[in-house]
Each structure stands twice: as structure tokens, then as C-alpha cells.
Amino acid sequence: MTILLYRIDPYMKSFNAKVMKIENNIITLDKTCFFPQGGGQVGDTGEISGNKVINTLSSDEVIQHILENAPNFSIKEEILGQIDWERRYRIMKLHSAAHLVYYTMQEVFGENCKPASSGLLDDKKDRTDYIFNEPLDKQKLLLVEEKVNNLILDGLPISHLKNNEGRFIWKIQNFEAMECGGTHVKNTKEIGKVNIKRGSKPGKGRERIEITLSQQKNQS
Ligand SMILES: [Zn+2]
Structure with missing residues (x-):
């Protein structure tokens, strides 16, 4: 399960987290403020340590960040996540x-x-x-x-x-x-x-x- 920071504070724009899983360009973190697509609402976009996030999805309470390209970080690394706040x-x-x-x-x-x-x-x-x-x-x-x-x-x-x-x-x-x-x-x-x-x-x-x-x- 990913800790959902947007539930704690929907105004959170950036956060630090740890990389839990990398599957090609799909990234799982221990926590995130990226809101996933669902219920008529679109998924967040933004950046994870400079890597462009083009969509966010949810599967079994795990948030999947979809990157444009393969990431330049590795599993267990600390990252900086930033959503496109505007x-x-x-x-x-x-x-x-x-x-x-x-x-x-x-x-x-x-x-x-x-x-x-x-x-x-x-x-x-x-x-x-x-x-x-x-x-x-x-x-x-x-x-x-x-x-x-x-x-x-x-x-x-x-x-x-x-x-x-x-x-x-x-x-x-x-x-x-x-x-x-x-x-x-x-x-x-x-x-x-x-x-x-x-x-x-x-x-x-x-x-x-x-x-x-x-x-x-x-x-x-
Ligand atoms: Zn609502």
C-alpha cells in the first residue's frame, strides 16, 4: 500500500519518498501526493527527481507513476516528487x-x-x-x-x-x-x-x- 499524502493534505505540491519498485517506466513509491486517475478525475502529472511523470494510476491501493522514459534512479533511492500544481x-x-x-x-x-x-x-x-x-x-x-x-x-x-x-x-x-x-x-x-x-x-x-x-x- 502506498501512503496517500493527498489525503492528508490535498494542497501538497512536493514530497520526498523512497522508490519501492521499478517496472520499465512504472514507478512505485512508499508515499506520494500524485493523485491517480479514477472516479472521473484524471491522474496527476509532474516530475520525480527530474523524470517526467505523464500519468498516475492506482492498482490495489498501490499508486503507479507512469514516466515518459525509463528513470535515472534506482530502487530504494530517495526521490523528490513534484506534481504539476497549476x-x-x-x-x-x-x-x-x-x-x-x-x-x-x-x-x-x-x-x-x-x-x-x-x-x-x-x-x-x-x-x-x-x-x-x-x-x-x-x-x-x-x-x-x-x-x-x-x-x-x-x-x-x-x-x-x-x-x-x-x-x-x-x-x-x-x-x-x-x-x-x-x-x-x-x-x-x-x-x-x-x-x-x-x-x-x-x-x-x-x-x-x-x-x-x-x-x-x-x-x-
Ligand atoms: Zn469529489
Whole structure:
């Protein structure tokens, strides 16, 4: 098992660790703050002692760092890990925004309006998508956007704690708690401002909504 430093502090940008295993370009460490791909969230990128990490995966609670090339370090060596923080922070904001949209959609469209997909985060497009099984009214969607941006302005604390069964629970004031293993910002105000719009239709009467951040640069 890898010690998951992003669980202790999702704002950790760099760390020292020991190399446990090297399999071609796949590196296992004793601990890491690299978040692995899963639950709609993309894996972290960054560097391990100057070696470029192009993705992070998880297999049986062991975190696998995928390097671009074979590493220049050996097993048992101490390394310095650094995540691409600008990218990760943007992902944390987008992911936290997707939670707010999820709840606000039910508030505006009715409690049965739940997305058919989990939040699909597309890092290259800087966007999280939800697919819904029914058509969504454009005016109501504008109201969702307004309400979400008000929640952001309210500066509400977001907690992410382990429950009795050891599962991680995302919680924000007045909203039902939700199980989620992702990385979140500590306060809604960090998200900045979001845009919500209908995207290309996925077919069969379904609707896609696209969530993007209005300010994506110069925030860290
Ligand atoms: Zn989450």
C-alpha cells in the first residue's frame, strides 16, 4: 500500500519518498501526493527527481507513476516528487464545482434530475461534463449557473473526512454528504466563477452540460 499524502493534505505540491519498485517506466513509491486517475478525475502529472511523470494510476491501493522514459534512479533511492500544481489546482476547482452543480441541478430541476454519468473531467478542454437523460431547459440552466456562483461567493467551507467505514465523504453546508475519493478545495470561494452550458447532444434525447471555470490562470 502506498501512503496517500493527498489525503492528508490535498494542497501538497512536493514530497520526498523512497522508490519501492521499478517496472520499465512504472514507478512505485512508499508515499506520494500524485493523485491517480479514477472516479472521473484524471491522474496527476509532474516530475520525480527530474523524470517526467505523464500519468498516475492506482492498482490495489498501490499508486503507479507512469514516466515518459525509463528513470535515472534506482530502487530504494530517495526521490523528490513534484506534481504539476497549476494543473492539479485547476482540476480540484473544476471537480469541486461539479459537486455544486450536481446538487443545484436537483434544486432547480427537481430531485430526480440526477446525471446519468459521473462528472467526466477533460483536462485538455479544462472542462467537466455531466450527461442527463432528459432535455434541460436553457433558462433553468442559467439559474443553476447563478445559484452555483452564489454558493462560490458565499465562501462555504468544504470538508472531506473519513467516515466510520473508512470511506471519504465530501460535505458542504446544507448539502447532503456524498462519498467521493477526489481532491477538493477547502472553500467554495477558491473556485472563482463557473460557466455552465449545454454541449453537443449525446443522442437518444439526452443532454450534455459542460462546466468550465471563468478564471483559470494566476490562481494558486
Ligand atoms: Zn469529489
